[in-house]
Amino acid sequence: MTTAVDILRLAMPSPRRFWPGAAAGFLSEASAVALLACSAWLIVRASEQPPVMYLSAAVVGVRAFALSRAAFRYTERLASHDAALRQLAVTRTDLVRRVIPLAPDGLARTKRGSVLGALVDDVDELQNLPLRVVLPLVSSAAVALGAVVLVAFVWWPAALTLLGCLAVAALVALAWGWASGSRAERSIAPLRARLADAVLDHLASLDVLVTYGAAAQSAERITAADAALRRAVTRRAGAQAGSTALVSVCAGAASLLAVVVGAPAFSDGEITGPAFAVAVLVPMAVFEVFASVPAAASAWRQVRAAATRIAESVPDAVPAGIPSESAPAPTGAGPALGDGLVLAGVSAHWPTLANAPQPEPSEPVLRGVDLTVRPGERVLVVGSSGAGKTTLAHVLVRFLSPSAGRYTIGGVDVASLNPDDVRETVGLCEQQPMLFDEDIRQNLLFAREGAADAELEAVLERVGLGDWLRERGGLDARVGERGALVSGGQAQRIALARALLHGFPVLVLDEPTAGVDADASDALLTDLLAAVGDDRAVVLISHVAVPAGLVDRTVRLVDGVVAA
Secondary structure, X not given: OOOHHHHHHHHOOOHHHHHHHHHHHHHHHXXXXXXXXXXXXXXXXXXXXXXXHHOHHHHHHHHHHHHHHHHHHHHHHHHHHHHHHHHHHHHHHHHHHHHHHHOOHHHOOOOHHHHHHHHHHHHHHHOHHHHHHHHHHHHHHHHHHHHHHXXXXXXXXXXXXXXXXXXXXXXXXXXXXXXXXXXXXXXHHHHHHHHHHHHHHHHHOHHHHHHOOOHHHHHHHHHHXXXXXXXXXXXXXXXXXXXXXXXXXXXXXXXXXXXXXXXXXXXXXXXXXHHHHHHHHHHHHHHHHHXXXXXXXXXXXXXXXXXXXXXXXXXXXXXXXXXXOOOOOOOOOOOOOOOOEEEEEEEEOOOOOOOOOOOOOOOOOEEEEEEEEOOOOEEEEEOOOOOOHHHHHHHHOOOOOOOEEEEEEOOEEHHHOOHHHHHHHEEEEOOOOOOOOOEXXXXXXXXXXXXXXXXXXXXXXXXXXXXXXXHHOOOOOEOXXXXXXXXXXXXXXXXXXXXXXXXXXXXXXXXXXXXXXXXHHHHHHHHHHHHHOOOOEEEEEEOOOOOOOOOOEEEEEEOOEEOO
């Protein structure tokens, strides 16, 4: 079981990559403290008007620490961000690899905004673990300890007051931040996912919302989600500002206490004026470095919450009903069709949510289905909504695995094959084809990379889009987000052209006329099946009758069972 700790370990760069940035960060902050200490000593000592030779080393030190502070800061940013971003790429790749086996059916019931939030916003948040949590804490702790030791060499009572003020600042600032901002910090990412869900739902269904007069209510939902997110961000910022103010108060207290414990010693001649200045002013530089600790605590709470959400959203186990990727590695070539597809007593169900605590399979949607599809045969599968037609389509392309029975292609059990190899033989044209916000050329090249423009134009001509392509200005015309710039029938033809270009021996057409006007559905079906030709097997899924002569036989599903 993947836990938040596992995600945090994955997000942390290796010590070999992390230590150069950590070392540079320590040296940069140490240079800042040394710069102030050296400057304080130099100013007070210069006021005593000693020979210049007694000031030369301090002058050189001020220049050296001023330059080294900037140089090490640049080195720290360069090294730490390189390590964090490299590890972020590894983390994102690993999580995407875990999600891929679940798609599409293992994620069918999840919110798109939630998945998007886990794989984008929450993963991006993980880069703050090395950058805003570990690195500041390591550097600040080391510099603070070194500063206390430095002040102890000057005047040990001042070192004790500095140590006490640092401890008080840490406890008070962390307690304040936890009490005032922890709830807001934990809620930010879920609220961001809620806002993303609202925006995605609004834009994806805008035409329906406008038609039924519900666009205003949907917009109000977006406004409410945005307001909730804004309030949480404001509360977090207020908590961070309060922590910073408390640290500033402790910084002033440390300097005042250094004056109180050091003034008698200076009056008695136990410490010199330059040393007294160092003891009083060094705490200011130390607390400037220490100010990153409350921010690191706030970042830790956010990173921890993000890791928890990722662990819940991206499980390491594939739920029941989804083909396992433990099968042999994909070969890039599907099994030979042979005698065709054979389903013998196949039952199948939709999986539960991938992040369910104890995923249990749902009731079977298909029950004991027997079906044979021979090469070149056209089979029509009909049935009412909920009869199991789409479930059957997803079993044929191995988005779903049979929970019972046997499914073979050319006599080979698909359970022994990688799901990607099955999908080299059996292709699916979905009810709502996925078109990317690219030009027509790129949408086709996903099927066969490297195809020439002439081949793309020929396959579009074959599916009846030749004239339309010329009217749109050629292959460079864009189709819009999810095909927003094309009609439902045109989207189906583009999807079929993509499938023909890939060359699937078997095509599953799932409700190809669902988004088409009833008067044009028969013509579309006739064109689609004519474009497929007689050399491919076709499984046509529909809830309406089709023109006579287009299919060889009809199979009726009733409540997941093949009717006699």
